[in-house]
Amino acid sequence: MAAKTLTIDGKQISAFEGATVLQAAEEAGIPIPTLCHLDGVYDIGACRICLVEVEGVAKLLPACTTRVREGMEVRTDTERLRNYRRMILELLFAERNHVCAVCVSNGHCELQTLAYEHGMDHVRYEYRFPKWDLDVTHRLYGMDHNRCILCNRCVRACWHIEGAGTKNVAGRGARAHIISDLNQPWGDSESCTSCGKCVDACPTGALFKKGATAGEMAHNRAKLEFIVTAREKKQWIASE
Amino acid sequence: MSFLDLDEWLVDLAAAVDVVYSPIMDIKEYPENVDVVLVEGAIANEDHVELMHRIRANTKVVVAFGDCAVTGNVTALRNPLGDPENVLQRAYKDAADIAPQYPAEKDIVPRLTPRVTPVHELVKVDLFLPGCPPPAPRIKLFLEQLLAGKGERLAGANIKFG
Numbered sequence: 126m127a128a129k130t131l132t133i134d135g136k137q138i139s140a141f142e143g144a145t146v147l148q149a150a151e152e153a154g155i156p157i158p159t160l161c162h163l164d165g166v167y168d169i170g171a172c173r174i175c176l177v178e179v180e181g182v183a184k185l186l187p188a189c190t191t192r193v194r195e196g197m198e199v200r201t202d203t204e205r206l207r208n209y210r211r212m213i214l215e216l217l218f219a220e221r222n223h224v225c226a227v228c229v230s231n232g233h234c235e236l237q238t239l240a241y242e243h244g245m246d247h248v249r250y251e252y253r254f255p256k257w258d259l260d261v262t263h264r265l266y267g268m269d270h271n272r273c274i275l276c277n278r279c280v281r282a283c284w285h286i287e288g289a290g291t292k293n294v295a296g297r298g299a300r301a302h303i304i305s306d307l308n309q310p311w312g313d314s315e316s317c318t319s320c321g322k323c324v325d326a327c328p329t330g331a332l333f334k335k336g337a338t339a340g341e342m343a344h345n346r347a348k349l350e351f352i353v354t355a356r357e358k359k360q361w362i363a364s365e
Numbered sequence: 366m367s368f369l370d371l372d373e374w375l376v377d378l379a380a381a382v383d384v385v386y387s388p389i390m391d392i393k394e395y396p397e398n399v400d401v402v403l404v405e406g407a408i409a410n411e412d413h414v415e416l417m418h419r420i421r422a423n424t425k426v427v428v429a430f431g432d433c434a435v436t437g438n439v440t441a442l443r444n445p446l447g448d449p450e451n452v453l454q455r456a457y458k459d460a461a462d463i464a465p466q467y468p469a470e471k472d473i474v475p476r477l478t479p480r481v482t483p484v485h486e487l488v489k490v491d492l493f494l495p496g497c498p499p500p501a502p503r504i505k506l507f508l509e510q511l512l513a514g515k516g517e518r519l520a521g522a523n524i525k526f527g
């Protein structure tokens with residue numbers, strides 16, 4: 126595989142042809158915030174939190190779906206990017222109903238952590254306060270649409286790590302939401318294997334194990350990593 | 366309550382400031398020329414709206430204090446249900462065993478606003494201290510900065526919701 130040389134934040138690095146800017150940055154130890162990216166499944170560039178500036182390109186580009194090019198100059202941490210990232214986070218909070226104080230994922234939530242990192246001490250946009258329901262028909266797991274950010278990680282984990290294809294997205298725009306099978310109660314789904322990979326993939330408190338109360342739901346990403354490593358590297362090693 | 370967790374530092378604080386208004390003080394009218402106010406709770410009824418406008422007009426630095434003031438938090442859980450009538454109906458009529466009726470004494474019980482909003486949706490807020498509740502050490506840090514004349518926005522590890 127041919128290598129490409131590029132600079133990220135002024136640092137000269139080389140990356141394999143076909144690598145994404147996110148992979149190249151990760152390799153070089155340069156952190157780029159992500160939300161919809163999940164190791165082991167393909168990227169869809171849905172959340173835009175990983176936006177970067179590329180010299181000579183007017184638009185901001187998502188690092189997770191942009192491939193490296195020879196001589197590319199990437200900036201990952203500018204005033205403009207920080208502003209847009211905070212804006213995106215605030216819009217995510219304003220879009221549904223995030224009541225951290227009573228959320229199962231309080232303290233273990235990727236959305237929350239990013240909000241802190243980006244200095245979000247309040248949301249400047251008007252909250253929409255939409256009406257969404259809870260699906261607690263599954264024997265083991267629950268889904269609270271109020272906390273879903275539509276990152277699609279559960280859908281990709283379900284289709285491409287477990288291979289069940291239970292989780293999908295239905296609806297458009299503000300009414301887009303995660304469904305099970307043909308939009309039926311999760312508990313009635315015939316394709317769901319009850320593996321819980323969607324739950325472990327979820328960055329927020331939208332998917333949770335039943336019985337978890339406020340602050341108790343820490344998602345176990347190590348389980349997904351284990352399977353993905355086994356598949357890609359043929360090594361059965363757990364990271365913890 | 367979290368405020369009271371400041372323990373003996375409250376004594377130092379009392380020496381540094383004049384407390385001119387609080388819901389638990391015997392002062393009915395919010396005074397004029399106030400330097401700093403810590404507003405707890407969201408805007409949920411018509412009294413809150415009126416008081417909040419008066420507070421803004423008479424105060425230099427308005428601080429939204431705690432998640433309810435900053436986001437609406439649990440008090441805003443009624444918003445997705447729409448008309449406040451639905452909530453009143455559920456709480457005071459459907460759930461009542463005897464003589465179901467709304468608490469609606471004129472000039473005593475204020476009417477609910479159509480939806481609960483964070484303070485900054487109603488008036489300009491200068492500083493935000495989220496947390497449910499904000500822990501005492503963070504309140505202390507925040508107030509010390511204010512007393513030192515540098516009211517700064519919180520950042521990084523000092524921001525925490527829930």
Ligand code: SF4
Nearest residue numbers: 223225228234329330
């Ligand atoms: S999902 Fe995260 S941001 Fe949303 S309410 Fe829960 S802890 Fe807060």
Ligand code: SF4
Nearest residue numbers: 273274276277279327
């Ligand atoms: S349920 Fe969780 S993983 Fe699925 S789209 Fe919503 S936030 Fe993402």
Ligand code: FES
Nearest residue numbers: 161170173175189
């Ligand atoms: S992580 Fe790149 S767009 Fe979401």
